[in-house]
Amino acid sequence: MSLDMEQRRAAGTVAYRYQGLIDEVRRQIDSGALRPGDALPSVRAMRQRARVSAGTVLHAYRALEAQGIIESRPRSGFYVVSGRALKAPAYRYQSLSAARDVDAAGLIRTVLSSTAEQATVQFGSAAPAAELLPLSKLQRLSNRTVRQASQTAHLVTEPQGHGRLRQGIARHMTTAGCAVNPEDVVVTNGCTEALMLALRAVTRPGDTVAIESPVYYGIPLILESLDLKVLELPTSPETGVDLQAVEEITRQGSAQALLIGANHHNPLGFVMPDRAKKALVDLLSAKQIPLIEDDIYGDLTHAQSARPRPLKAFDTAGTVLYCSSFSKTLSPAYRVGWIASSRYFETILKLKMASSLANNGPAQLTLGEFLNAGQFLTHLRLLQHRAGVAVQRTLNAIDREWPAAVRVNRPIGGILLWIELPNRIDAQALHRRALALGISIAPGALFSDQLRFTHYFRLNCAQPWNDVTHNAIKKLGKLIDA
Amino acid sequence: MSLDMEQRRAAGTVAYRYQGLIDEVRRQIDSGALRPGDALPSVRAMRQRARVSAGTVLHAYRALEAQGIIESRPRSGFYVVSGRALKAPAYRYQSLSAARDVDAAGLIRTVLSSTAEQATVQFGSAAPAAELLPLSKLQRLSNRTVRQASQTAHLVTEPQGHGRLRQGIARHMTTAGCAVNPEDVVVTNGCTEALMLALRAVTRPGDTVAIESPVYYGIPLILESLDLKVLELPTSPETGVDLQAVEEITRQGSAQALLIGANHHNPLGFVMPDRAKKALVDLLSAKQIPLIEDDIYGDLTHAQSARPRPLKAFDTAGTVLYCSSFSKTLSPAYRVGWIASSRYFETILKLKMASSLANNGPAQLTLGEFLNAGQFLTHLRLLQHRAGVAVQRTLNAIDREWPAAVRVNRPIGGILLWIELPNRIDAQALHRRALALGISIAPGALFSDQLRFTHYFRLNCAQPWNDVTHNAIKKLGKLIDA
Numbered sequence: 001m002s003l004d005m006e007q008r009r010a011a012g013t014v015a016y017r018y019q020g021l022i023d024e025v026r027r028q029i030d031s032g033a034l035r036p037g038d039a040l041p042s043v044r045a046m047r048q049r050a051r052v053s054a055g056t057v058l059h060a061y062r063a064l065e066a067q068g069i070i071e072s073r074p075r076s077g078f079y080v081v082s083g084r085a086l087k088a089p090a091y092r093y094q095s096l097s098a099a100r101d102v103d104a105a106g107l108i109r110t111v112l113s114s115t116a117e118q119a120t121v122q123f124g125s126a127a128p129a130a131e132l133l134p135l136s137k138l139q140r141l142s143n144r145t146v147r148q149a150s151q152t153a154h155l156v157t158e159p160q161g162h163g164r165l166r167q168g169i170a171r172h173m174t175t176a177g178c179a180v181n182p183e184d185v186v187v188t189n190g191c192t193e194a195l196m197l198a199l200r201a202v203t204r205p206g207d208t209v210a211i212e213s214p215v216y217y218g219i220p221l222i223l224e225s226l227d228l229k230v231l232e233l234p235t236s237p238e239t240g241v242d243l244q245a246v247e248e249i250t251r252q253g254s255a256q257a258l259l260i261g262a263n264h265h266n267p268l269g270f271v272m273p274d275r276a277k278k279a280l281v282d283l284l285s286a287k288q289i290p291l292i293e294d295d296i297y298g299d300l301t302h303a304q305s306a307r308p309r310p311l312k313a314f315d316t317a318g319t320v321l322y323c324s325s326f327s328k329t330l331s332p333a334y335r336v337g338w339i340a341s342s343r344y345f346e347t348i349l350k351l352k353m354a355s356s357l358a359n360n361g362p363a364q365l366t367l368g369e370f371l372n373a374g375q376f377l378t379h380l381r382l383l384q385h386r387a388g389v390a391v392q393r394t395l396n397a398i399d400r401e402w403p404a405a406v407r408v409n410r411p412i413g414g415i416l417l418w419i420e421l422p423n424r425i426d427a428q429a430l431h432r433r434a435l436a437l438g439i440s441i442a443p444g445a446l447f448s449d450q451l452r453f454t455h456y457f458r459l460n461c462a463q464p465w466n467d468v469t470h471n472a473i474k475k476l477g478k479l480i481d482a
Numbered sequence: 483m484s485l486d487m488e489q490r491r492a493a494g495t496v497a498y499r500y501q502g503l504i505d506e507v508r509r510q511i512d513s514g515a516l517r518p519g520d521a522l523p524s525v526r527a528m529r530q531r532a533r534v535s536a537g538t539v540l541h542a543y544r545a546l547e548a549q550g551i552i553e554s555r556p557r558s559g560f561y562v563v564s565g566r567a568l569k570a571p572a573y574r575y576q577s578l579s580a581a582r583d584v585d586a587a588g589l590i591r592t593v594l595s596s597t598a599e600q601a602t603v604q605f606g607s608a609a610p611a612a613e614l615l616p617l618s619k620l621q622r623l624s625n626r627t628v629r630q631a632s633q634t635a636h637l638v639t640e641p642q643g644h645g646r647l648r649q650g651i652a653r654h655m656t657t658a659g660c661a662v663n664p665e666d667v668v669v670t671n672g673c674t675e676a677l678m679l680a681l682r683a684v685t686r687p688g689d690t691v692a693i694e695s696p697v698y699y700g701i702p703l704i705l706e707s708l709d710l711k712v713l714e715l716p717t718s719p720e721t722g723v724d725l726q727a728v729e730e731i732t733r734q735g736s737a738q739a740l741l742i743g744a745n746h747h748n749p750l751g752f753v754m755p756d757r758a759k760k761a762l763v764d765l766l767s768a769k770q771i772p773l774i775e776d777d778i779y780g781d782l783t784h785a786q787s788a789r790p791r792p793l794k795a796f797d798t799a800g801t802v803l804y805c806s807s808f809s810k811t812l813s814p815a816y817r818v819g820w821i822a823s824s825r826y827f828e829t830i831l832k833l834k835m836a837s838s839l840a841n842n843g844p845a846q847l848t849l850g851e852f853l854n855a856g857q858f859l860t861h862l863r864l865l866q867h868r869a870g871v872a873v874q875r876t877l878n879a880i881d882r883e884w885p886a887a888v889r890v891n892r893p894i895g896g897i898l899l900w901i902e903l904p905n906r907i908d909a910q911a912l913h914r915r916a917l918a919l920g921i922s923i924a925p926g927a928l929f930s931d932q933l934r935f936t937h938y939f940r941l942n943c944a945q946p947w948n949d950v951t952h953n954a955i956k957k958l959g960k961l962i963d964a
Contacts, residue, residue, distance in 0.1 A: 127637055127639070130632070130633045130636070133636065135632045135633070135636050136632070138636070139625075139628055139629060139632060142628075142844070143621075146621055146624075150612070150617045150621060151617070153815060154612070154615065154617050154620070154813040154814065154815045154816065155609055155612060155813075155814055157609070157814050157815050157817075189671050189839075189842075190838060190839055192835075192836070192837070192838055192839040193837060193838040196836060196837055196838075200707075205687050205709075218835070218836075218839070221832075221835060221836045222836045224836070225682075225832065225833055225836035225837070226836075227687075327639075331636040331637075331843070332637055333635060333636045333637055333638055333639050333840065333842065333843025333844075334636065334842060334843065334844075335639075335671075335838065335839070335840060335841065335842045335843075350703075350707065353674075353700075353703060354674070354678065354700075354703045354704045354706070354707035354708075355675060355678055355707070355837065355838075356670075356671035356672060356674055356675040356678070356817065356837075356838060357671075357672055357674040357675075357700070357817070358672075358815065358817060359671075360815065360816060360817045360842040360845055361813070361815025361816065361817075362624070362815075362816075362844065362845070363842055363844070363845075
């Protein structure tokens with residue numbers, strides 16, 4: 001630690017005291033120099049190494065503890081909290097999937113309906129908690145902008161979406177590494193409509209679409225509704241979709257399109273390495289196979305990491321149809337998402353007109369203002385920090401409360417954990433028992449057509465952190481143990 | 483006139499003075515007892531017949547004049563304003579339509595985009611003017627309800643839609659003559675998504691759907707996007723779809739579904755007689771052919787008529803999938819519509835999940851409150867009156883300003899006029915020339931796959947009534963004349 005610290009102190013480039021100390025410890029943990037369970041330097045040792053007061057060190061350690069990054073053990077000192085490493089799933093690449101064996105629609109409705117019941121602990125949803133979202137700010141902005149532009153809000157039904165919002169979206173994508181023209185953006189009813197329109201733009205009924213396995217449960221539902229066949233690709237929890245498998249299917253011509261999430265994947269949590277992203281885009285561009293990118297979690301990088309680049313950032317041939325939304329960053333129920341694609345723009349716009357004509361006006365007006373007033377990036381920094389804290393404190397609680405045989409991933413972004421139960425435990429049975437106690441989870445069977453993930457489930461960490469939530473973790477632990 | 487008046491005065495059931503006089507004259511006009519161009523009784527004669535003061539008669543006549551129902555001619559008295567009667571189109575029933583000859587998507591985009599330009603006179607749109615909508619009321623209600631239920635507004639993403647809104651919708655449909663269960667209602671992104679989901683629920687790609695001709699231009703666009711074939715049915719401007727043609731195609735089995743608008747049809751303006759509605763529903767029920775009903779203008783009956791019953795009111799077998807929205811009555815850009823169908827409910831809900839997951843939360847919350855607070859019916863009465871006035875004053879202006887060879891219908895509901903130009907005048911050329919003057923119209927070619935209506939256009943009467951609008955009517959008259 002000390003060399004880097006010394007250099008930076010000497011260079012005088014960082015106000016190195018309280019916040020600098022926090023950043024340094026987090027960086028060490030992220031880089032693996034400090035690992036789960038490791039002891040931190042004692043306050044005394046750290047005081048001398050960092051040349052700050054003991055009070056500053058203790059202040060910083062307490063802040064890290066409040067963030068759930070480290071924990072104090074009485075008469076022993078501070079330790080990095082541990083999360084269990086998830087082993088890669090053992091399944092191998094399989095060919096075309098057969099008919100669906102799970103009533104995904106029914107399961108999904110149970111999970112989503114439970115979000116409407118205030119009494120339930122929402123581990124099963126994928127929505128951020130209200131605490132993570134700028135709801136009052138949005139509301140004040142909405143009241144003001146809609147009052148000032150009432151006719152624009154209520155009467156303008158442009159299929160492509162409000163120009164000001166599209167400009168804000170394009171500017172935001174540029175900061176994420178994609179130079180996108182506002183004229184190539186179509187505003188959609190959330191990411192679901194974006195994915196649906198993208199699929200309809202590049203496939204015909206009966207075509208085959210290759211997707212990750214496991215995958216967000218909404219995607220097979222969309223594919224099924226469009227009479228598209230599903231090819232599940234083996235997907236690593238660390239690096240994403242298996243490129244050899246992709247190469248094989250492009251060589252065979254066995255899929256007419258791919259639908260991939262490269263950043264903070266739902267449910268696996270990985271970020272594809274940039275080299276893999278580039279290789280994937282190049283591979284598909286060479287074969288002229290469209291790549292639909294679901295980047296809905298891309299902005300939810302935890303505070304210490306840079307926002308990973310979308311696949312679209314590596315696209316020079318127009319291969320990637322970029323899909324995202326504000327459902328994870330601003331308001332899930334606003335239902336504002338978008339597609340960016342120059343090559344398929346005309347087709348997408350025509351399909352949008354025939355699908356839902358246009359998007360809600362007040363929401364577009366409000367978000368257009370929010371983005372253009374520069375409030376989005378300020379909010380994102382806070383959100384990213386809070387998402388990191390939420391994931392870490394949940395990992396800590398799981399570590400304390402759940403049987404050691406449970407395995408959990410350690411995502412560097414997003415709000416979701418992917419949890420592996422011992423083989424004999426059926427996650428759907430766990431889901432039913434948990435629901436009876438007022439706790440929802442998302443059972444693994446939702447995430448594949450193949451019943452591969454019956455002993456997995458997904459857990460949403462973005463919850464109000466209180467006794468109810470903490471007790472829910474305890475109760476789940478007991479159900480798993482039983 | 484006098485017998486009915488006398489009876490009612492004697493019975494003492496009506497406060498018969500100023501308002502009673504207005505109602506009576508309007509009823510006489512609606513019934514045809516007073517016809518366009520007819521002189522009204524002189525003030526003196528009416529004073530004696532109705533046994534009211536001369537001031538009351540004059541007051542009532544002036545009010546009717548302000549509504550555009552009658553007009554005063556200097557030194558001559560008051561006359562019923564005249565609108566020209568539209569003759570039924572001369573085309574005959576044709577078989578399956580061939581490929582589309584018009585770039586409808588491009589034309590539609592031109593028409594819709596022009597709605598975003600504030601400078602343009604919006605005769606081409608089908609949206610009600612801001613003056614007809616309770617925008618400030620909605621906004622105040624939205625500010626309050628969203629503030630009070632911020633989490634519900636922003637976090638609840640139920641595919642079926644908010645329960646409270648569905649209850650309000652079901653109650654409203656009951657007042658329109660359909661007993662509908664809130665559990666059978668799915669909230670959609672406007673009527674477009676409703677129609678799209680209904681079509682997907684009852685057809686497969688390659689199927690044929692029978693529709694009216696002319697028909698709202700969005701409908702062929704939806705059908706085309708779903709790879710559905712179109713069968714255009716001959717449609718009377720007075721009574722709607724030709725039942726003999728329907729009987730013929732049901733006998734032949736040449737359509738897998740029908741999509742029909744029975745009330746204040748866009749663009750023709752007719753209301754199907756109840757007997758024809760019942761016959762249509764019975765015919766399709768007997769053959770188990772699904773009937774998708776587009777009732778988006780159903781609530782826009784002008785003040786003097788009862789709200790016509792939907793086809794769904796005649797449905798005892800579950801044949802009708804009822805589609806509508808609040809785009810014509812509350813806010814076009816809210817994008818809140820719905821489908822009501824018990825039989826196809828599960829399929830529709832699954833398709834909704836795969837199409838756009840859920841609807842905008844703040845809009846649902848606000849409309850749920852608006853409907854349940856009883857404000858909707860109060861607003862509708864005002865809207866219906868204003869729509870009637872808007873149509874009548876436009877008819878008056880056309881009568882004064884346009885060449886006599888132009889023919890116009892006289893709808894008893896809605897805000898649209900269907901206008902027939904002399905044969906040699908191409909409405910698309912007129913559209914282009916008018917647009918250059920800042921005036922949009924909807925050329926007839928949009929309303930059929932068959933280029934049957936090239937010398938027709940649709941005109942939206944719901945405009946702010948001022949010099950600009952009036953001049954636009956004059957300019958159109960000159961363009962037609964030239």
